[in-house]
Amino acid sequence: MPSILCAAWILLPAGARVRISSPRRGLQARAERKPKPHNSVPLLPGGAGKYEIFMPRPQRQRSTPEGEHLPVMLAEVLAALAPHPGETAVDCTLGFGGHAIELLRRVQPGGRLIGLDLDAANLDPVRQRLAQVGGTYSLHHSNYAGLAGILANEGVLADVILADLGMSSMQVDDANRGFAFMRDGPLDMRMDPTRGRSAAELLATLSQAELAGAFRDLGDEPDAEKIAAAIVAQRSHKSVQRTGELMKLIQEAAPVKVAKGPGQPTPWQQRIRPVARVFQALRILVNRELANLEHLLRILPECLNSGGRAAIISFHSGEDRLVKQAFRDGLRAGIYAAVSDEPIRADFAERQRNPRARSAKLRWAKKPN
Ligand SMILES: C[S@@+](CC[C@H](N)C(=O)[O-])C[C@H]1O[C@@H](n2cnc3c(N)ncnc32)[C@H](O)[C@@H]1O
16 A cells, blocks of 8 residues: 655655755755665765765665555644535545545535545545545546636535645655656656656756756755756756756765764765755746645635635645745635634654654634634
């Protein structure tokens, strides 16, 4: 059974992960356990042990052991949304259906679930899981930015709406999707592989300034300019097509001088940070993640019934800032009757049990009755 990773988790060798906390506040990468580097080779002559490139392993490996799927902050989501029998619930980001199943259960009898995902490959597995619960549900291969149209077609408004942002581990686990730098594969990164431009296409066509701006603004990469320059120099004779090529290029353009001493992240964690930051920036760019979220936040009120509730789980500060601002503006304008004051975080037990939950922030908003 596949499991879900959220936006902020990037696969590392031997199952360890780097957590990206924020594109603005600085990226604090933390591996959960000390990885065993594979195929490490010296980057600079005589620099072995100081600067190293970690080559991606070619074989496919799962990010999370089977059966370990844990939807993030499930109890908190259900408390915020308070789904009731007979209501219409929308899950904008089905993933593996962890939240959707519980929403469907709680709107029974008489209610319905409407589920969306940008990635059509997620729909069939979720459909099979929902069938075990029964009840009424419809699943759509759609961007959540198109939610208003879907609800209009179904002739309903929602009582509860959930968006759990980011990517799923099914996407990360598949080397052919190009999300994970530790899995060599084509640089695609599209959550919906049927449309839009892949990461390789963006790397081949954006100007150096555009690339640098993306790495800086979406990844908070201090060496954004150097990395963008290296990509542009490389593509003048051969385009960057694979995750492994990009990883190597980043590590050559922005070699990390490892800081030693108590409290320092491990050398491996320090070396992998620029790669994680650039991959995150590219993924956000490829999938227009901030623009989609802004659109969803604009249409949320018109998608909700009176008294309707919305909850959004985000994984980096760029997203959380958008949610916070939209909910606060909505409260001030009387569009919402109440919103969460502070982001809700996973409790200690969940953070221990499920490292994916550590960077998650949940905010909710409620429309007037
Ligand atoms: C973190 S996973 C959701 C996990 C899910 N809550 C669960 O418990 O199984 C995020 C999912 O959102 C989808 N997604 C990302 N952006 C989207 C968008 N703009 N519209 C619809 N789905 C999107 C991804 O394809 C991914 O499957």
